[in-house]
Amino acid sequence: MGTIRIIVAGPRGRMGNEAVKLVQETESFELVAVIDRKHDGDNLGNLDGFQGIDAPIYSDIENCFSSVKADVLIDLTTPEVGMLHTVSALNHGIRPVVGTTGFSSEDLAKLEDLTTEKGLGCIIAPNFAVGAVLMMKFSQMAAKYFSDVEIIEMHHDRKLDAPSGTGVKTAEMIKAVREPKVQGHPEEKETMQGARGANIDGMRIHSVRLPGLIAHQQVMFGEKGQMLTIRHDSFDRVSFMSGVKLAVDSVMKLDVLVYGLENIIE
Numbered sequence: 088m089g090t091i092r093i094i095v096a097g098p099r100g101r102m103g104n105e106a107v108k109l110v111q112e113t114e115s116f117e118l119v120a121v122i123d124r125k126h127d128g129d130n131l132g133n134l135d136g137f138q139g140i141d142a143p144i145y146s147d148i149e150n151c152f153s154s155v156k157a158d159v160l161i162d163l164t165t166p167e168v169g170m171l172h173t174v175s176a177l178n179h180g181i182r183p184v185v186g187t188t189g190f191s192s193e194d195l196a197k198l199e200d201l202t203t204e205k206g207l208g209c210i211i212a213p214n215f216a217v218g219a220v221l222m223m224k225f226s227q228m229a230a231k232y233f234s235d236v237e238i239i240e241m242h243h244d245r246k247l248d249a250p251s252g253t254g255v256k257t258a259e260m261i262k263a264v265r266e267p268k269v270q271g272h273p274e275e276k277e278t279m280q281g282a283r284g285a286n287i288d289g290m291r292i293h294s295v296r297l298p299g300l301i302a303h304q305q306v307m308f309g310e311k312g313q314m315l316t317i318r319h320d321s322f323d324r325v326s327f328m329s330g331v332k333l334a335v336d337s338v339m340k341l342d343v344l345v346y347g348l349e350n351i352i353e
């Protein structure tokens with residue numbers, strides 16, 4: 088395969104910044120443009136921290152996608168904006184690799200239909216870290232034997248969405264294999280709203296937000312006389328980058344939507 092031409096949306100963000108570095112460092116990738124809500128018409132190389140990079144900045148996605156020849160969009164923005172970018176990329180024949188979290192199940196269904204209609208690959212990955220993908224897979228394995236589970240996801244306090252995309256994906260993967268069960272006491276009552284966390288199919292997800300954290304999750308399975316805890320920690324956003332690279336390489340060979348890197352990592 089030749090060079091993959093890439094547009095990064097959200098280049099000045101915590102993840103977008105790492106993604107720009109990844110694209111620059113990867114011989115088979117070329118950064119052809121970035122999408123940023125500010126600095127329209129400027130060049131990324133003129134901004135602090137991006138010296139030596141040559142990539143035009145677009146604030147208008149339609150203008151970007153119709154002016155620049157690209158193969159892949161890497162989106163690391165916010166749920167509403169990420170959805171608009173993904174739809175627009177597909178409509179312009181560009182394959183999206185989406186790390187942005189917070190998409191609804193309706194959003195995912197819409198993207199699945201559009202991807203199939205266009206015959207293009209699209210990867211939506213709630214977590215690009217290989218260790219986090221394994222944590223989700225191990226949790227799915229454990230759920231066959233332990234039906235009572237609580238998910239505790241912990242993130243930095245600048246995060247917009249709760250629960251995290253990883254927390255939701257973990258619950259969905261567990262839901263696919265465990266017997267449906269409403270956990271806790273059948274008559275339990277929250278005396279303070281939210282005390283028992285979010286409810287997905289009777290499972291609970293608790294969201295912790297604190298400065299100093301990056302991205303962490305522990306999945307706790309309880310059974311009479313024993314407990315199993317499966318935990319993953321990202322201490323640095325570089326932990327996500329091998330997954331981003333894998334997703335970009337993989338999306339070029341796909342013609343359907345793939346939701347979750349566990350479907351790509353064997």
Ligand SMILES: NC(=O)C1=CN([C@@H]2O[C@H](COP(=O)(O)OP(=O)(O)OC[C@H]3O[C@@H](n4cnc5c(N)ncnc54)[C@H](O)[C@@H]3O)[C@@H](O)[C@H]2O)C=CC1
Nearest residue numbers: 097099100101102123124163164186187188212213214215
């Ligand atoms: N899939 C994964 O492995 C990971 C996913 N994430 C997700 O990635 C997303 C970004 O996370 P962070 O980088 O931490 O957030 P951030 O807040 O640091 O960056 C978001 C970027 O989006 C940009 N943005 C907002 N509106 C825009 C618009 N209209 N056009 C262009 N750019 C726009 C902002 O300027 C900002 O640079 C979040 O949804 C987060 O949950 C974060 C880490 C790992």
Ligand SMILES: O=C(O)C1=N[C@H](C(=O)O)C[C@H](O)C1
Nearest residue numbers: 188213214246251252253302
């Ligand atoms: O916002 C973040 O930081 C992260 N978001 C993703 C999520 O919502 O699961 C992935 C990772 O946990 C970091």
